[in-house]
Amino acid sequence: MLLCDTPNLVSSSEVIAGVSDHDALLAELRVDSRRPTPLPAMLPNWRRAPWPKLNDRLAEEMHAVLQINNLNDAWTAWKTTLVGCVSECVPSRKSRPKRRLLPWLDKKLKKMIKIKDELFAKWQVEKTLESRNLFETARRASQGAVRSRLSLPAPRAFPRRKAKRVENHGERRRQLAIHVLDAKSATGPDDVPAVLLKRCAKTLCPSLAHIFNLSLRACDLPTDWKCAAVTPIPKDGEKSDLRNNRPISVTSLVGKLLEKHVRNQLAGFLDTNKALPDNQHGFRERRSCTTMLLRTLDSWTAAIDKNSGGHVHAIFLDWANAFDKVPHQRLLSKLQHHGIDGAALEWLKNFLVGRSQFVRFGGARSEPCVVSSGVVQGSVLGPLLFNVYVSDLPAVVKTNLVQYADDCTIFREVTSQDDVDELQEDLALIDIWCVNNGMQLNAKKCVAMDLSRARQPRLPQYMIGGAVLEYVSTQRLLGVHIARDLRWNHHVDVQRKKAAQTLGFAARNLRGCTQRVKRMAYLTLVKP
Template identity: 30%
Template sequence: MTAVVKETMNDEIINTTAYKSIVADHVHPCMTTVYPFFGYSAGNAELAEELNHFFARFEVKGPEAAAAKTSDSSSSPSLIVQEYEVRRTLRAVNPRKAAGPDGVTAKVLKECADQLAGVFTKIFNTSLSQSCIPPCLKSATIVPLPKRTNISSLNDYRPVALTPVIMKCFEKLVRRHIMSCLPPTLDPLQFAYRANRSTEDAIATTLHTTISHLEVQGRYARLLFVDFSSAFNTILPDRLTVKLLEIGLPSTTCCWIRDFLSDRVQRVRVGPHLSSALSLNTGSPQGCVLSPLLYTLYTHDCVSTHPDNAVIKFADDTTVVGLISGGDETAYRAEVQRLSDWCVDNNLDLNTTKTKELVVDFRRRKSELQPVSINGECVERVSSFKFLGVHIDTDLQWSSNTSAVLKKAQQRLHFLRILRKMDLKKELLTVFYRCSIESVLTYCIGVWFSSCTTAHRKALQRVINMAQKIIGHPLPSLKDLYSTRCLKRARSILRDCTHPGHRVFKLLPSGRRFRLLRSRTNRLKDSFYNRAIALINANS
């Protein structure tokens, strides 16, 4: 692989896309193996059948009573897609996307976009007007990907659905329509699949809610990080349809989505073997374009019912923040129980084993806290938790996160040295650094950098200094990267009045500067929002 990459790069015919293609060609064969266990051999037809039934274990028998409410779709006009939209979507297809059960490759659709746009426009509009999808477009081939190296059970495989590429294009058009119909105030604490929202916003909101509460002595916070088992596979189409109607989506679109999730045929492929077909009426396949958005809409009514609690979500990552005052945990425990009941009502499987709790308590006189139980099982309390890619410690000092970031960045520094020995140009080395190393160092940097110790900052800066020596070109310091990104994020929040953090920015009477947060501790003083306000004031 090294020889191929070096020869290609020396000929100066490499670009970002070509580089990805070369790496994929050599890495892909290594990722297609399904590891055996319990006497199965790789490529065994029996394993394919077992996996197919295992992945369909969340199937709910019998129609929902809510189905009758959506039987009439004539009350609202159906979505109409234009030919130019279809053509644009086909042209934007990634030609390296895997083909679905129909065998039609993405490359064919992309290169024949002009010829096929008119035909598919008619098919799409007919499907939308009749709220019906051809069965061939709903079929899926499930490829089991191992979650870990040592496979011990069927649950160690992740089902990834290969669906027709043309259906993915269709879903993109419908997704754009759904997004345009959603009210801007819908579930403000859901940060996934919304404009001007990111994991950094979800983490910053969680921390700001917690730290602000801890400014008063005698208080503490309990953070429950909820895990769901195969969340996408448990969606009830009829229940989802009712929720979409309540949100305000057109009934024709709701009926189309219900049909999209109903009578789906799936087969599991293990090596050359293909399992028998199963027809499913529950869940949304992992790998479908619409699945993440539909899940967020399915859970939009999962919100806190008490002002001392907050339910913060990013797709299926759900966090319950309990703000405890005076040692009274009644509201928090009631919130956890309501969440458990909500999961039962909505067919979501709450995984108590993987659900963790983190307690942030800076009181001098700490009392013994009783564990939280869900469905009769006690939730494990941890001292550190990886939340949306960032490690949060109970002391909010970021030592675990810094260690993880440092280790990952140093590992990738090794590859930068290898590329340097291959006599790559500085421009290419800089591109590799920004994509592979700087991206690791700056992930959600706004929420943790200002609270890091000086020793941690110096350790991270040494990675940049080493990369700078290897490349032979000056690189921006970590502090400059933090200031730039934090300022950019703050300005984006200021422009968005629907953002949960927008209310934190309050103008002073002069109307030119913003009021800094009143902080008793360095925790709040060094938090994202307070630092963001200071940067806005300094650059106004």
């Protein structure tokens, strides 16, 4: 018998004659044991960086950038000056491949374990009482050191941060935009790290403001800002399927600073003119997953509580690669329809077109390829632009529709066949909207649910794109498991099992830790 939790890894199997009266099972597995080895490189050692000296050098050299009035030339000069000052002032270190080591296993402890192993080998050879005592002394010392390391308090899971007052001065605002960057943010394709921007914010702010103003005047962006590095992260399912990976896109941190400024202006304009529908809860101020769930569940509960036999039919829609399929020209047309024109529209056009991306994995990188459609993933502006693109969808249907970015749900209280026909007609209209707007619904992942506390469900047939929708009794919506009777037993059971698994994992790995460490692990990992 061959037991395997991943059947797709088994390419072939056969029964062969064994050495006794039992047959043997021969199986061939598709297992790639090779791991990409990152090539060593010389990197700046930011921990030993002389920040006062580096700031002084940047202040001297960046004055030349302020005299350049061409955007690409100014960005090239800024980046060249930055690289030159860093290489001159910051010591280098040789990169090492990251290994998955235990955080408490430091150099001193590894040395103690090595001495213990050497004394054990010596005792095995000599077999004397003295060598045995030396080994046991070293063993007790190393075991005590391990217990003390495990008993150290864990770092704070939620560090306290002081609130900062935002002043209405342009340069001060730009400095704050840099300071709120996370120093550990992934470095973009332009190789400008967040720690350098944060520690040299006051020095770099004038030159960055000059480049930002050149970009807004020229309605263009430097080439480095229009390139993205994509890292594939496996999702649940078959790892051999390349489509079963979530692409994590990283763009220029400097470009994101300007994007944030443009986004604030654009979001304020759209909110003032009420361009975005009220039922869109994704990537908007004072809107969240919580607001969408509260409003939706309140509507469903009110409908089915009218009488014990009330029914609400909900259709959970799933777009296939929604963010990647947005046509640029149609998005620009919708922006223009909402009153965004002139230099602002031209800047947004150049933000979208002419972009490229490459895949970065295991220290290697692919050749860049042109991105011809989609809003920019990993950017600050991308989610808001997607909201603009789907803003006309609610006007297409007559039934209730709620959205959180690309998560879309339509529902209707069903009291007669006319309500079923209306809901089916709206599904057809949504399908037509998708065709006209270059979007595609994943019919296999679109499902229907009859929300009711009645014993006999109403299950009329709904279709979209020629496919019949499957009825489900539970559905996950924004991380919450919705049951057809709107009771929370199923959601509680799922969360309880998940918490029990996490608690078991923590208990097995924290046996020698103090109560304080265990409590911190429980509050951080299990309780949420």
